[in-house]
Amino acid sequence: MLYEINEKALKLESEGKKVIKLNIGDPDLETPPEIVEAAYDAMKRGKTKYSSAYGEKSLREKLASIHKVYGDNVVITPGSKWGIFSVMYLLLKNGGNVVIPTPYWTAYALTAKTLGAETRLVKTELDSNWKIDLETLENSIDRDTRMIILNNPNNPTSGVIEEKVFDGIVQIANEKGITILSDEVYADISFVKTKRILEYGGDHILVTGFSKTFTMTGWRLGYVVASTEMVEKIAKLNQITISNVPVFIQEAALKALELGSAIKEKIRQEYRERAKMACSLLSKSKLEFSEPSAPFYMFPRKRGLDSEKFALSLLDNGVAVAPGTAFGDYREHFRISLTAPRDDLNTALNKICEAVE
Numbered sequence: 371m372l373y374e375i376n377e378k379a380l381k382l383e384s385e386g387k388k389v390i391k392l393n394i395g396d397p398d399l400e401t402p403p404e405i406v407e408a409a410y411d412a413m414k415r416g417k418t419k420y421s422s423a424y425g426e427k428s429l430r431e432k433l434a435s436i437h438k439v440y441g442d443n444v445v446i447t448p449g450s451k452w453g454i455f456s457v458m459y460l461l462l463k464n465g466g467n468v469v470i471p472t473p474y475w476t477a478y479a480l481t482a483k484t485l486g487a488e489t490r491l492v493k494t495e496l497d498s499n500w501k502i503d504l505e506t507l508e509n510s511i512d513r514d515t516r517m518i519i520l521n522n523p524n525n526p527t528s529g530v531i532e533e534k535v536f537d538g539i540v541q542i543a544n545e546k547g548i549t550i551l552s553d554e555v556y557a558d559i560s561f562v563k564t565k566r567i568l569e570y571g572g573d574h575i576l577v578t579g580f581s582k583t584f585t586m587t588g589w590r591l592g593y594v595v596a597s598t599e600m601v602e603k604i605a606k607l608n609q610i611t612i613s614n615v616p617v618f619i620q621e622a623a624l625k626a627l628e629l630g631s632a633i634k635e636k637i638r639q640e641y642r643e644r645a646k647m648a649c650s651l652l653s654k655s656k657l658e659f660s661e662p663s664a665p666f667y668m669f670p671r672k673r674g675l676d677s678e679k680f681a682l683s684l685l686d687n688g689v690a691v692a693p694g695t696a697f698g699d700y701r702e703h704f705r706i707s708l709t710a711p712r713d714d715l716n717t718a719l720n721k722i723c724e725a726v727e
């Protein structure tokens with residue numbers, strides 16, 4: 371359905387109609403020009419050859435120092451998506467199941483399906499502020515469970531996992547010897563402090579990237595922090611598939627890290643404003659929602675709504691959103707990406723409010 375909405379939005383645009391696209395998580399802000407320049411400069415210096423499947427030493431070392439690990443614990447991937455795919459492939463290729471709290475980012479379940487692995491969903495609800503119930507999580511684990519995937523902050527709710535709940539999940543995983551894959555692509559630009567998987571130690575895995583933190587979605591740059599054994603396996607997978615992430619892109623990443631907090635703060639501030647505006651507008655409608663703790667998404671609900679039909683009809687009115695069914699069993703919800711300039715966002719949110727009356 372996500373695909374259908376996107377295709378329809380593109381078709382309407384090709385017919386000359388204006389569509390405000392709040393259906394995907396691709397930020398409207400541009401990649402900072404200094405980062406673009408750094409890539410161009412690296413290309414001019416001939417950084418255009420094959421290179422290490424682990425990633426460039428300089429970038430791995432820099433990321434290692436940020437995360438307080440060794441360079442050997444870091445492997446560079448084309449987007450965090452490839453990092454997630456690699457880890458899931460390596461942990462699930464011999465069978466087993468994966469436990470995932472919902473609502474979830476669609477790709478986890480689709481990847482598990484591609485690998486022939488069973489997905490065990492742990493449903494969370496708006497009414498309990500998306501809290502993961504530890505007992506339900508524990509009961510969904512069995513001998514065949516190979517991994518738990520956490521997404522903190524979460525796409526689509528923009529909620530963060532409470533520290534006590536996170537402690538509980540890690541404790542359960544440790545007791546049962548299960549690896550946690552923590553997808554923290556939104557953590558660096560979160561509005562609130564979020565607990566990180568690496569703070570717990572152990573054999574758990576962090577996946578994150580540059581797409582959201584530095585508005586670099588199209589550059590395809592992410593990384594995995596894991597045990598040296600896991601890093602080696604991912605590098606081997608890189609070797610036989612993508613060879614390596616282009617070196618000039620990795621050099622641009624070093625520049626992004628150098629500029630670091632200034633860029634993140636700018637993004638955070640812009641999205642705080644957008645989220646404030648969205649909450650204020652939507653609160654006047656019949657929608658129920660949790661306030662976002664991180665940029666990009668809101669996941670409102672209207673009782674009795676069929677979000678697939680709703681998304682299609684809203685599109686005819688020039689606004690694209692993602693139906694809740696794309697994120698698990700959430701037909702009454704839909705996802706709004708706050709990834710449009712404020713004027714457009716204001717227009718789109720008003721149309722959404724009218725449509726749910």
Ligand code: PMP
Binds near residue numbers: 451452
């Ligand atoms: N994880 C989550 C939760 C996401 O929402 C996304 C992108 N929408 C990704 C991973 C992938 O990001 P990328 O591959 O661009 O790093």
